[in-house]
Amino acid sequence: xxxxxxxxxxxxxxxxxxxxxxxxxxxxxxxxxxxxxxxxxxxxxxxxxxxxxxxxxxxxxxxxxxxxxxxxxxxxxxxxxxxxxxxxxxxxxxxxxxxxxxxxxxxxxxxxxxxxxxxxxxxxxx
Amino acid sequence: xxxxxxxxxxxxxxxxxxxxxxxxxxxxxxxxxxxxxxxxxxxxxxxxxxxxxxxxxxxxxxxxxxxxxxxxxxxxxxxxxxxxxxxxxxxxxxxxxxxxxxxxxxxxxxxxxxxxxxxxxxxxxx
Numbered sequence: 001x002x003x004x005x006x007x008x009x010x011x012x013x014x015x016x017x018x019x020x021x022x023x024x025x026x027x028x029x030x031x032x033x034x035x036x037x038x039x040x041x042x043x044x045x046x047x048x049x050x051x052x053x054x055x056x057x058x059x060x061x062x063x064x065x066x067x068x069x070x071x072x073x074x075x076x077x078x079x080x081x082x083x084x085x086x087x088x089x090x091x092x093x094x095x096x097x098x099x100x101x102x103x104x105x106x107x108x109x110x111x112x113x114x115x116x117x118x119x120x121x122x123x124x125x126x
Numbered sequence: 127x128x129x130x131x132x133x134x135x136x137x138x139x140x141x142x143x144x145x146x147x148x149x150x151x152x153x154x155x156x157x158x159x160x161x162x163x164x165x166x167x168x169x170x171x172x173x174x175x176x177x178x179x180x181x182x183x184x185x186x187x188x189x190x191x192x193x194x195x196x197x198x199x200x201x202x203x204x205x206x207x208x209x210x211x212x213x214x215x216x217x218x219x220x221x222x223x224x225x226x227x228x229x230x231x232x233x234x235x236x237x238x239x240x241x242x243x244x245x246x247x248x249x250x251x252x
Contacts (some may be wrong), residue, residue: 010147015232018140019243026137026247070248091246098239105239106141106232113224113231117145120217121152122196 011121013114015106017099026068027099034061035088035096038074044086062086069095137247139240141232143225152194153225160187161214164200171211189210191207195221 018028018042025031030051037047048058072090077085088096144154151157156177165175174184199218202209210228212223 011152012146014144014146015228016142016144017232017236018246020138020140021136059195068248069246095243095246098243102141102165102236102239105235106143109231109235110143110228113228117221117224119177120197120221121145122194 002049011118011122011123013110015103015110017102017106021068027065027095031061031065032047032099034058035065038062038086039088039093039096042077042085042087044074047086085100136249137244139233139236141229141236143228143232147194147235153221154189157187158222158225160184160192161199161218164188164212165214165219165222168203168211168213170200173212 016029019026033051037050038044040052041047041050044058044062045055048055051058062074066074069091069092072089074086075089077087081086142155145152159177160173163176164170167173167176168207170184170188171181174181177184188200192200195217197217198215200212200219201215203213
């Protein structure tokens, strides 16, 4: 899994982007990671295990995402039994790609300020 | 206080940037807000009240920041008694400015992807 951060000495920069819907988070780092694990494992259950969360938790996050977007972002495959395989829809892939690009761009554009700030940070063990 | 987000219908985009030092957060949204409230109120205590945190919590966050950077980011004013006034040092202002600029730039560069993603989100009440 891709890590969006920039490490220097003991310090690292972590841009994180969230889409709020009122007080709730419609999409953010956790849901993006879940989608990515579903891509890699082909299963909601396996994705949940990797993230140390219950199947039900992962399933409810997927349901929440599917409701947030005009079309589902995850669909069942191999007959669609409840604990069967899962994969991203075209929209799901598009959402994940856009989100990761926003993170990468955020990290990229922060570089001049981040370099300047590093000079102000106390690098004890470097 | 400046809010770094972009609202559209019910959805809004919130870029948040954190500087990690190992597992700890050396600087992030909460500390930036605290510095901003200190600028506006001229006091750690008043800044703490505004944020609904105890004086001791705010004071320990300031101490943590002062240790993270090569020079303190907040200094006492008016004689320096413990609950007296406080203001940002030159470095403190620089850190806060850089941080806010990183947030603004992050929001700006995310716009093309954010616009595309809005078309995929279900705007129920719009």
